[in-house]
Amino acid sequence: MPSLTVPPGAPPILQSLTVPPGAPPILQSLAVTLERMLVRILVLLYLAGAPALAQTLCQPNASNGYRVRISIKTALGNQAYEWNENEMFLFRATMAFAMRRYYKTETYNVDNIIVCNQTRRVSFWFVVISPENPTMLIPKADVEKAVSMSRHRINNAFLLTDRTLEFLGIYPTLAEPVNPDTPPWLIVFGVVIGAVFAGIIALLVSSLLQKRRKEKGMMEDGQDEEDRQMKGVENGINLDGIYNRGFTDDDRFTKL
Amino acid sequence: MPEEGMEDNKEGEERPKWNNKAEYLLTCIGFAVGLGNVWRFPYLCQIYGGGAFLIPYLIALVFQGLPLLYLELAIGQRLRMGSIGVWNSISPYLGGVGVASMLVSFCVSLFYNTIVAWVLWYLFNSFQEPLPWSQCPLNHNNTGYVEECVESTPVNYFWYRQTLNITPNMETSGSLQWWMVVSLATAWSIVYICFVRGIETIGKAVYVTATFPYLVLTIFLVRALTLPGAYEGLIYLFTPDWEILKNPQVWLDAATQIFFSLSVAFGGLISFSSYNSQKNNCEKDAVLVGVINSATSIYASIPIFAILGFKAHTNYVTCLNGNILALTNEFDISDMNITVENYEQWFDSLNGTHPSRVSDLKLKTCDLQTFLDQSASGTGLAFIVFTEAVISMPGSQVWAVLFFIMLFSLGLSSMFGNLEGILTPLHDLKLVPKWMPNELFTAIICLLLFLMALIFCLGSGNYWLEIFNSYVGSVPFLIIAFFEIIAVAYIYGIGRFSDDLEFMTGHRPNIFWKVCWLVISPLMLFVVLVAYVAVQAQTPPTYAAWNPDYVNFPNTEVLPYPDWVFAICVLLSSVPVISIPLVAIYRLICCMSGRHSKDSLHNNPNPYANEDYVVELLL
Numbered sequence: 001m002p003s004l005t006v007p008p009g010a011p012p013i014l015q016s017l018t019v020p021p022g023a024p025p026i027l028q029s030l031a032v033t034l035e036r037m038l039v040r041i042l043v044l045l046y047l048a049g050a051p052a053l054a055q056t057l058c059q060p061n062a063s064n065g066y067r068v069r070i071s072i073k074t075a076l077g078n079q080a081y082e083w084n085e086n087e088m089f090l091f092r093a094t095m096a097f098a099m100r101r102y103y104k105t106e107t108y109n110v111d112n113i114i115v116c117n118q119t120r121r122v123s124f125w126f127v128v129i130s131p132e133n134p135t136m137l138i139p140k141a142d143v144e145k146a147v148s149m150s151r152h153r154i155n156n157a158f159l160l161t162d163r164t165l166e167f168l169g170i171y172p173t174l175a176e177p178v179n180p181d182t183p184p185w186l187i188v189f190g191v192v193i194g195a196v197f198a199g200i201i202a203l204l205v206s207s208l209l210q211k212r213r214k215e216k217g218m219m220e221d222g223q224d225e226e227d228r229q230m231k232g233v234e235n236g237i238n239l240d241g242i243y244n245r246g247f248t249d250d251d252r253f254t255k256l
Numbered sequence: 257m258p259e260e261g262m263e264d265n266k267e268g269e270e271r272p273k274w275n276n277k278a279e280y281l282l283t284c285i286g287f288a289v290g291l292g293n294v295w296r297f298p299y300l301c302q303i304y305g306g307g308a309f310l311i312p313y314l315i316a317l318v319f320q321g322l323p324l325l326y327l328e329l330a331i332g333q334r335l336r337m338g339s340i341g342v343w344n345s346i347s348p349y350l351g352g353v354g355v356a357s358m359l360v361s362f363c364v365s366l367f368y369n370t371i372v373a374w375v376l377w378y379l380f381n382s383f384q385e386p387l388p389w390s391q392c393p394l395n396h397n398n399t400g401y402v403e404e405c406v407e408s409t410p411v412n413y414f415w416y417r418q419t420l421n422i423t424p425n426m427e428t429s430g431s432l433q434w435w436m437v438v439s440l441a442t443a444w445s446i447v448y449i450c451f452v453r454g455i456e457t458i459g460k461a462v463y464v465t466a467t468f469p470y471l472v473l474t475i476f477l478v479r480a481l482t483l484p485g486a487y488e489g490l491i492y493l494f495t496p497d498w499e500i501l502k503n504p505q506v507w508l509d510a511a512t513q514i515f516f517s518l519s520v521a522f523g524g525l526i527s528f529s530s531y532n533s534q535k536n537n538c539e540k541d542a543v544l545v546g547v548i549n550s551a552t553s554i555y556a557s558i559p560i561f562a563i564l565g566f567k568a569h570t571n572y573v574t575c576l577n578g579n580i581l582a583l584t585n586e587f588d589i590s591d592m593n594i595t596v597e598n599y600e601q602w603f604d605s606l607n608g609t610h611p612s613r614v615s616d617l618k619l620k621t622c623d624l625q626t627f628l629d630q631s632a633s634g635t636g637l638a639f640i641v642f643t644e645a646v647i648s649m650p651g652s653q654v655w656a657v658l659f660f661i662m663l664f665s666l667g668l669s670s671m672f673g674n675l676e677g678i679l680t681p682l683h684d685l686k687l688v689p690k691w692m693p694n695e696l697f698t699a700i701i702c703l704l705l706f707l708m709a710l711i712f713c714l715g716s717g718n719y720w721l722e723i724f725n726s727y728v729g730s731v732p733f734l735i736i737a738f739f740e741i742i743a744v745a746y747i748y749g750i751g752r753f754s755d756d757l758e759f760m761t762g763h764r765p766n767i768f769w770k771v772c773w774l775v776i777s778p779l780m781l782f783v784v785l786v787a788y789v790a791v792q793a794q795t796p797p798t799y800a801a802w803n804p805d806y807v808n809f810p811n812t813e814v815l816p817y818p819d820w821v822f823a824i825c826v827l828l829s830s831v832p833v834i835s836i837p838l839v840a841i842y843r844l845i846c847c848m849s850g851r852h853s854k855d856s857l858h859n860n861p862n863p864y865a866n867e868d869y870v871v872e873l874l875l
Contacts, residue, residue: 069585073592119588185380189438192380196445203452204695211693 057137058116058127064137065127066147067168072122075164083122087158088115092126094157095147099128099138102146107131144170271336272455274531279459281541283528284329286466286669288519288549291371291638294469294666298493298557299633300513304506305497310554312501312510317550320780321514323772324737325525326542327744332526333538334756338680339523342530343743350743352839353736354681357523359832360732361677364522365705367724368674369447370712371635372667373439375660377419378639380439382656389414390647408810411644416802419639423715424803424813426821430715437713444706447671451679451698455531458672465669472662473556476655480562483649485572489565492628493557508791511784516729518549521736524673527680537761539769560637567645568627575622579603582617635718638663675701719799723821727828731792734785735833738778745773797822 058065068091072080081087092113099108112131118124128138147154147170155165162172274280301309335342340354381388392405392413400406405413416422423430450461480486500506519525529538573596580594587606594602607614632641638659646655679701682688688697712721744753750770758764800812817825 071591120590121584121588122591123588184384185377188380188383189442192376193442193445196442196449200445200449200452203449203457207453207693207695 057129057135058114058125060117060125062125062127062137064140064143065125066140066143066170067123067125069121069123069166069168070158070160071164072158072160075160088118088124090157091115094150094154095126095128098146098150098154099143101150102142148173272531273533274455275459277536279455279462280528280532281544282462282466283455283458283669283672284525284541284545285548286462287524287528287673288517288545289466289469289552289666290517290519290670291663291666292513292517293549293553294556294560294663295635295637296633297513297517297553298560299631299637300509301557302493302561302631304503304509305500306492306494307496308498308500309506309510312507313514313550316507316511316514316780317546319772319776320511320784321518321520321550322543322546323769323777324515324520324741325518325546326539326769327741327773328520328525329529329538329542329545330753330757330760331744332529333532333534333536334760336530336534338527338530338682338684339677340681341684342526343740346743346748348843349840350739350747350836351843352836353739353743354523355835355839356732356736356832357521357526358678358681359835360728360736361522361524361674362705363724363728363828363832365671365674365678366709367712367721367728368667369443369671369705370440370709370717370721372664372671373436373443374419374635374639375663375667376442377435377439378643379657379660379664382653382660385653387643387647387652387656388418389643390652404804407804409644411640411647412810414643415639420718421715422718422802424805425801425815426716426719426799427818428716432710432713433715433717436717437710440706440709440713444702444709446668447675448699448702450668450672451675451702452695454694454698455528458676462669462672465665465672468665469662470552470555472658473559475658476559476563479649479655480559480566483562483566485566485569486562487565488569488624489561489563489628490558492565493561504787505791508784508787511780512730512734512788514550515737515784516733517553518546519670519673521733521740522673523677523681527676528673530680534760539757539761539765560642563645564631564641565628567641567648568624568630570645570648571627572622572624575620575627579619579622582619583614586613586617719801722799723817723825724828727825728832731785731789731829732832734781734788735836738781738785739836741773741778741781745778750774797825 060067070083072083089110092110092115095113096108096110099112100106108131112129113126114129115124115126128143130136130138144167147167151162151170151172155161158165274283331342331346335345337345338354339357340351343354343357344351389411392401392410394400395402402413404417408416419436421430421433450457529541532538576596576599580596580599583589583602583606584591584594587610589602603614603619630641631637642659643656646652646659649655679698682697682701683694688694711717714720744750750773753773754764754770797817798814799817801815803809803813806813
């Protein structure tokens, strides 16, 4: 008696299709064809329905979905690559990686990321379904945390930045400002003010030394002058002779 | 002090002398060429119809600027004293002109070096990557950017908050900003080191400070002309609008610009030329300095406006890109299908098909003219507009450093003249005790000015600086210059002055100079003075305050001056010039009471002096 191998997860109706022994052969063959047909139909339904089921899960403005917007030409200019199915596959794989990393499991797969509504912008919606339960969507908050955690890796996979690979609703974390210990301007200021003070001190010391030398020179000259009685005027008025101020030319002030 | 070539005056003191003519000319040029040539003239050129503005400007230069310049250089060189001594010599009744010059130089030194300190602060901050005014800082808990910065721009935030830490109005003084005090100390230290040995060190310093700006301007010119948008900026600047010449305000502004640009009536030029030998052709010097000053203004406006055109272009492209992004995202058009070139067509077609969606986007109107019209002058040009342009240039740090070093050189060389206008009269008045060396005296003056300028380091310092700039740096100078020219042309006598000039230059001044000194220049000065005062009296005294809590922030809030502040403004304008009548009255009283004036020939009778043989020299 040909017994149909009923798959283990098959619905009970198939399992009850075991033909009792002693039935006429025509009934048996009929049962067999019917079973085969049912199995095929159910498999077909399953195969067709799963994407349909998934399709209903992924919709624009889905409650647990995110919209992604990609601007490749803005980011890369001449070296922009074309967005095609392979790139989409990479995206789904990257998202699965992000989910794995966040939950620290290895259960997520490319099939768990569902995308829909792709436009030529390039933009599309995606949802994440749980690997254990294909009808259950991962909540929005968890997806956001997973994306934020691996944002850098996701960006780099596509050679894009936070601005050109946008997850609408997930804001990029702000870059940490570089805070050096000493503000750079203080360093420049220190160099400049040190040079200026060194210059001031150098100039003051050198003029002091010059004055000392001049005084020493003039003192020696003065002693010589006292020895010599009549000497010409070097600087200032010579008190030895009679200075005739009739030759002064300082009468250039306006008389009142 | 240099030993060679000392020339005595009658007290037997040694007057310092320039090492060579080049140092003297560079110092005068450096004094005349200042920050105003870079940030005031291009602005005036732009708002007053570009190339057409050159006509009133050049007329004012020829008929007002050059005669005044020649006059100051000549009397300083002939009488060989600072401003107070010179005016005392010409007529003791007009000694007040010298005192007024000194007081005005004192006030200008206070705020001018504060601007130099700001330039130094920006210079110190230009050695960072990225430039601190290119991005907003994060707020306390790192959740977002500082709100004040987001609402205005990072450049504005850096200027008003991180540099000035400005208070919302003048009544709130705020506290001393330590980083400003540090910058101010640096500025005054650098001024002091250049003044340590008087004109010996100044003469060395001006080789750098007077020539470096030209080098930087040329570098900027070459760089700016290769930037996109430079061409539009230059066309906008130089397109002459001849209609504007009918507006009297243009003539007034041209005359005041030439006047303040040449730095006459400070007393600094008189001091500098007093260190010359008497047989020096000051006519050529005056024409040279005046022409170079104006040529520098025109030359500086080319790279400035090329860069402003570049900035306008960048802003325009950014504005358009914002609109393009909005349209692309809304209509899901392929990335980069809409570009700056085909934006108009796309916009028209989309607006035709989906007008409601397009209007919901609230796109900005991007007009290149509007961006070009956003002009600025003064500190706004240097610290806000130009710094924003520099961010967009590749290699921003280099351009920022070059620009601020250029501004620093321009300001420093002008400070030399300002400070000289204070120090030389004080030396000539014999107010310096004999035991005090010159270095110490200069140090004391610099320290005093630094301490007084700390007022500009308060939170409200910028408001006070604007007051000083508008009220001290304007009307007093016009009054002083008017009295100067009247004193020389009418009281000293044009005949005597021509004889002096013949003694110095070898030929008598020609009819052009005489007519200018006698008629044209005093008349122009008088008209400009009256018109300026009339215009100022009509505009209500208000100031623009930066108030983050203002309703229309980031626009500045226009507030009226408080009464006590306005009283200070009036004092600032009048106290320097009040010395002119005061000294005249004092001398009159002294003379009428029978005592002789400060003429030491009469005060110290020397038994050996045979005054009968005093020969009357034709001066």
